[in-house]
Amino acid sequence: MAEFTLWFKPFSGQHARLLEIFTTLEGAGFELAAVHLGDTPEGAGLIFLDHEASLPDLQETLEAYTLYADTKIIAVALGPLPTTSTWALLRSGVAEVFSWFEVEKPVQIIRSRLQYWQCLETKVAYLQQRLVGQSRCWQHTLRQVVDMALSNCQVLIMGESGTGKELVAQEIHTLDPRPDKRDCVVVDCTNLIPGLSGSELFGHEKGAFTNAISTRDGALALAHEGTLFLDELGELPLPLQAELLRALQEGTYKRVGSNTWRRASFRLVSATNRDLLAEVHKGTFRQDLYYRISGWTCRLPPLRERKEDIVVLAEHFFTHQHHIRQPVDRQVYDFLLLRDYPGNVRELQQLINRIASKHLGEGPITIGDIPRSDWPDFARLGDAPDSSDLETGVKNLLYQGLGLKEIKDQVTEIAKKVAIRHENGNLKMAAHRLGCSERILQMHRRAEPEPVLLKA
Numbered sequence: 001m002a003e004f005t006l007w008f009k010p011f012s013g014q015h016a017r018l019l020e021i022f023t024t025l026e027g028a029g030f031e032l033a034a035v036h037l038g039d040t041p042e043g044a045g046l047i048f049l050d051h052e053a054s055l056p057d058l059q060e061t062l063e064a065y066t067l068y069a070d071t072k073i074i075a076v077a078l079g080p081l082p083t084t085s086t087w088a089l090l091r092s093g094v095a096e097v098f099s100w101f102e103v104e105k106p107v108q109i110i111r112s113r114l115q116y117w118q119c120l121e122t123k124v125a126y127l128q129q130r131l132v133g134q135s136r137c138w139q140h141t142l143r144q145v146v147d148m149a150l151s152n153c154q155v156l157i158m159g160e161s162g163t164g165k166e167l168v169a170q171e172i173h174t175l176d177p178r179p180d181k182r183d184c185v186v187v188d189c190t191n192l193i194p195g196l197s198g199s200e201l202f203g204h205e206k207g208a209f210t211n212a213i214s215t216r217d218g219a220l221a222l223a224h225e226g227t228l229f230l231d232e233l234g235e236l237p238l239p240l241q242a243e244l245l246r247a248l249q250e251g252t253y254k255r256v257g258s259n260t261w262r263r264a265s266f267r268l269v270s271a272t273n274r275d276l277l278a279e280v281h282k283g284t285f286r287q288d289l290y291y292r293i294s295g296w297t298c299r300l301p302p303l304r305e306r307k308e309d310i311v312v313l314a315e316h317f318f319t320h321q322h323h324i325r326q327p328v329d330r331q332v333y334d335f336l337l338l339r340d341y342p343g344n345v346r347e348l349q350q351l352i353n354r355i356a357s358k359h360l361g362e363g364p365i366t367i368g369d370i371p372r373s374d375w376p377d378f379a380r381l382g383d384a385p386d387s388s389d390l391e392t393g394v395k396n397l398l399y400q401g402l403g404l405k406e407i408k409d410q411v412t413e414i415a416k417k418v419a420i421r422h423e424n425g426n427l428k429m430a431a432h433r434l435g436c437s438e439r440i441l442q443m444h445r446r447a448e449p450e451p452v453l454l455k456a
């Protein structure tokens, strides 16, 4: 039985060289299957290219392959490849690029990639049970989380409040492959008081300050051989930033009130909802500390960038947190989808808690289960703050001699454009918001009419 099955597509006419490569790969236990015109291959595959392959054609094909299917592609060049082309291929979704005849062990490169991806996908499947979401951007995030967890880098997780930073930090600790690793210790930096000189982090000796009635270990000692998770790191007061930096650089610290240096070795994972680089420029966050903690940074997308996940998350909360298995009316999902979530997943989760608490009995979850306090603000919607702008715009159209039909067409086009932009180009969501079919918006996309007016 073949060790790995791979699809392949040649963008090269160098048949003799291709044949040589196929024979080597098959001899090494790989099974190869050609991709035919119109196929959208899934899983891992190889594309072969030479200097005559047209980069734009290649990019178009790659984008088509990676758009809908879960594909992993290794680009194998049959000759030298300029760096610009390498980057262009990577940007189009290729996961690895190398020149077959210029590397020492090409088969090994392919085998090690495939083995890593196999391991990655198992871990991503595990993560999906906990970090729920199916959108493309969330899938990318999960793969990055696995990559980071398997590395031994210090990790900085950024993202708005409620995007799941703490959850991700806990999973990084769970997936961390260190043998015999110990606990993950969480410190919320908003609670650290500079007056106590970092007792929370470094511990203290009995009598070091008023109320220090006994000697106590701090978070660094507790996290020894485990993970130290510093939540809301952007809130760490400047004096403590200096002390933390020293502890991270030297791997040693002193308890408050003690002269003895102690050792602590841990993996550091930090999270913040602030733009730490901007804080560095403002002088409120130390640059040296920033570079020390950000071995690998990852940004969690806000819910508005992954609206496709709202329904899956809602289902997850209904089923796993409230054990409600009844169907949910479409109107409830419409309501959930059309709403904004400045508090991200946490806000959605709390809304589901309220709906679930109001839902009684056996039937489906209906619009009547939505608490009145969560209803849309109809008064505000009716009074449309921009109605005067709209009126001015329509007046302009009228003055230019446009009739009712032309004005309607213009306004409709603007509504489509605004909805598509609001939904980050997601036609399905935009169609949902507008209450029209996706096809109507696809036609809009194709025609891309420039809305002429609504200006003086």
Ligand SMILES: Nc1ncnc2c1ncn2[C@@H]1O[C@H](COP(=O)(O)OP(=O)(O)OP(=O)(O)O)[C@@H](O)[C@H]1O
Pocket: 130, 131, 132, 133, 159, 160, 161, 162, 163, 164, 165, 166, 167, 168, 273, 345, 346, 349
């Ligand atoms: N992808 C997800 N799947 C399931 N639950 C999630 C997901 N993302 C967030 N949550 C839930 O949302 C809530 C908020 O998540 P979490 O505390 O990790 O966010 P945060 O980014 O750390 O927020 P803050 O910055 O306010 O501390 C938690 O109850 C968490 O379980």
